[in-house]
Amino acid sequence: MGSNIIFTDLDGTFIDFKTYSPGVAAPIARDIVDRGVPVIFCSSKTLEEQRALMNSIGLAVPCIVENGAGIFLPDSLRILDDLPAAKVTSGGRLITLGERSEYIRLQIRAVSESLGLELKPYHEFSDSDVSRITGLDEEGARRARNRDFSETLTAAFEPEIWSNVNAALQPLGLHCLSGGRFHTVTSIDCNKGRALKIVVDGFESTTGDRWQSIGIGDSANDFDMLKSVDHPYLVQTPSGNWNDMNVASLKRISAIGPKGWVLAVQDALGLASV
Known part of the structure; x- marks a missing residue:
């Protein structure tokens, strides 16, 4: 699949807006992580919320927390070692980018x-x-x-x-x-786009490869993320519409939440439909 990296919003994208369930997205996420494609949660949710979601679906991935104000890295991922980070009691490192x-x-x-x-x-x-x-x-x-x-x-x-x-x-x-x-x-200087660029730079500095970034979101809160990736995708809101967003090369997926997420991943990585 080459050096692809996926950044995904959670509420209304990877997980259902009302039920908070990832549904069909969870097994696809596990499969692509097993294939060596990093999946990075990128959300306004807290670290504790995001790790609870990971635990519920059997994933342990990096995440951008609280709209880009922090970056969590599992102990197994050795990137961005030059940035100051606090050790997390339950494991991993948390890089602080914003005010407390x-x-x-x-x-x-x-x-x-x-x-x-x-x-x-x-x-x-x-x-x-x-x-x-x-x-x-x-x-x-x-x-x-x-x-x-x-x-x-x-x-x-x-x-x-x-x-x-x-x-x-x-x-x-x-x-x-x-x-x-x-x-x-x-x-004010924290957003999803800035944080994801730091993460991509970390992967590229560590591996020496050029990584193709993929972003999947649903709301105005995802604008900075989507404009900062190589391949931006927008899923539909629960009303069946797309958020009004002016992002170059944006692909609008005709499905809501996790179902749209799966279609976006399949398109971005060239996977067969399931």
């Missing part, structure tokens, strides 16, 4: 007060509250709230209001991105 969540929460509170808006960040809710809001079980909600470099906002506003929120966050070194369900606040 404590700073971000303080600034969210300040912006909320200055704009007179209830932004409804995760940290103001209990695990049971987040479970009710998201449909996650309480353990999943706890993992979602355990953020290192970002904060999730659950408020529902018109785009104009979110533009005002972003304008207030930017002088503080932060920005707010819309995902498939909520908005996530991270450092």
Whole structure:
């Protein structure tokens, strides 16, 4: 298959938007990893959330966490050894690219007060509250709230209001991105595209090969990822439409979530349909 590397969003792409299940995507992911194609999760989800998903489907892969604010590398993958990283208790290394969540929460509170808006960040809710809001079980909600470099906002506003929120966050070194369900606040210089370029550079520096990057997403939150890869794919949203996105060479897949993910992988790697 050559030197291909796949970066994938999770919610609404690799896993179903409502059920959080990877369904048909899981066995295909295991198969291509077994064939030597790296699969990198690239999501607003926390490290704990992403590792729980890996464990549930029998995968141990690198991941970009919290919208590009951190990069997790398993102990078995020796790339980017020159970058400072913290050891993870359960194994692996976590490279920090963004501000810590404590700073971000303080600034969210300040912006909320200055704009007179209830932004409804995760940290103001209990695990049971987040479970009710998201449909996650309480353990999943706890993992979602355990953020290192970002904060999730659950408020529902018109785009104009979110533009005002972003304008207030930017002088503080932060920005707010819309995902498939909520908005996530991270450092302004952190995004999925920057993080994936660091990962690709790590693979190329270690192997001496040129790696072809493949990106699969579904929402505006994936724009930086998709514009940064060699081969970008966009699956349909649960409504059966595609997110409005201007990315060169973007391939739009006529399927939703995990089913679209499988079709994108088959197209990118030249696999027979299953």
